[in-house]
Amino acid sequence: MKSALKSGLLALAAVALPAVASAHPAIGEAAGFSHGFAHPMSGLDHILAMVMVGVFAFQLAGRATWLVPTTFVLVMALGGVFGIAGIIVPFVETGIALSVVVLGAIVALHVKAPLATALGIIGLFAIFHGYAHGAEMPENAAGAGYAAGFMIATALLHAAGLALGYLIGRAGERQGLFVTRTAGGLAAVAGVGILAGLI
Template sequence: MFRHSLLLLAGLAAGLSALPAMAHPGVPHVHDLASGLLHPLTGWDHLLAFVAIGMWSAQQSRSAAWTLPLLFLGCMAGSAMLPSLGMHLPGLEPGVAASVALLGLMIANGFRFASGLSAAIVAVFAVLHGYTHGVEVPADAMGAWFGAGFIAATMLLVAGGLLLGKLAEWRAAGRLVRVTGSMIAMSGVVLLSSAM
C-alpha cells in the first residue's frame, strides 16, 4: 500500500510539473464540442476538482452521494451564464485552486456535514468553476457546443470520482481514499501558490 502511494504521489508531482498549473492560459480555446470535451482534461484544477467532488460525495449519505454531483453540475452550468449578465466575480483562479485544496482535505478527513452545508459548499465550488468558463465562452452556437462538451466531460469525471469513492468503500480501502484526498489537497496548495 505504501509503495503504491509513493508511486501515485510521484506520478502526480511529475504531472503537476509537466502541465500548466491552470486550465486558463489566457488564450482563446473555445472552438467546438470536441474542445469542450477535452478542456476539463487539460488542467489539473478542473480534473482534480471534478474527480474530488465525486469522491467526497461518495463519502456522504446515500442520497447526498447522488444529489451533490447533480447540484454541482447544475450550479456550474448556471453560473457559466453569469458573465453574459454582466456579473463579475473577483479572485477566480485562487478560488478554483482553493476549492481543490479544500476538497482534498475534506476527502482525507472524511468530513460529513449537514445536507444544507454540504450543498452550499458544492454550490460555491461549482459557481467558481462555472463562472471561470463563462468568462471564456462566446455567446454563440460554438460557445453552446463547447459548453455542452464541457458539461459532458465534467459529468464523466465526477461520475469517475463517485465510482472511485464507492469502490474504495466496498473494498474497505479507506486508507487509499485518505491518501488520495491528501494528495489532492497538496496539489491544490501547489495550484493556489501558482495562482497568487
C-alpha cells in the same frame, strides 16, 4: 486489496489521459462541443476538484450520491452564464485553487457534513469553475454546444470520482480509509501548490 488498488489506479489513469490528450486541442476543433468538453479536462485544478466532488458524494452516500454532483453541474452552468455574459465574479482562480484544497481535505478527513452544508460548499465552488469555463469560451464557439460539452465532461469526472470511491471502498474499511485519506491529502497538497503558483 491489490485488485481494488489496481482498479483505482486504472480509474485515475482513465481520468488523466483525456487531460493530456486535450490540453492542446487542434485549432480546427477549438469550438463548440469538442472545445467545451476539452476545457475541464485541460487543467489539473478542474480534474482534481471534479473527482474529489465525486468521492465526497460517495462518502456522504444516500441522496447525496446524486444530489452533490447534480447540484455542482447545475450551479456550474449558472457560473458559465456569468462568464459568457461578462458579469464580474472576483477571485475566480483563487476560488478554483481553494476548491481543490478544501475538497481534498474534506475527502481526506472523511467529513460527514449535513447535506445542506455539503450542497452549499459544492455550489460556491461550482460558481468559480463554471465562470472560468464560460469566460474562456472562444468567440467562434457555439454557446449551447460549448456549455453541453463542459457540463458533460464535468459529470464524467464526477462519475470517475464516484467509481473511485466505490473501488476504494471495496479494499475494505481499514485499507480503504487509508487510500481515501491519501488521495484526498495529495489533492489538497496539489491545491496548495496551485494556489501558490507552484503547479
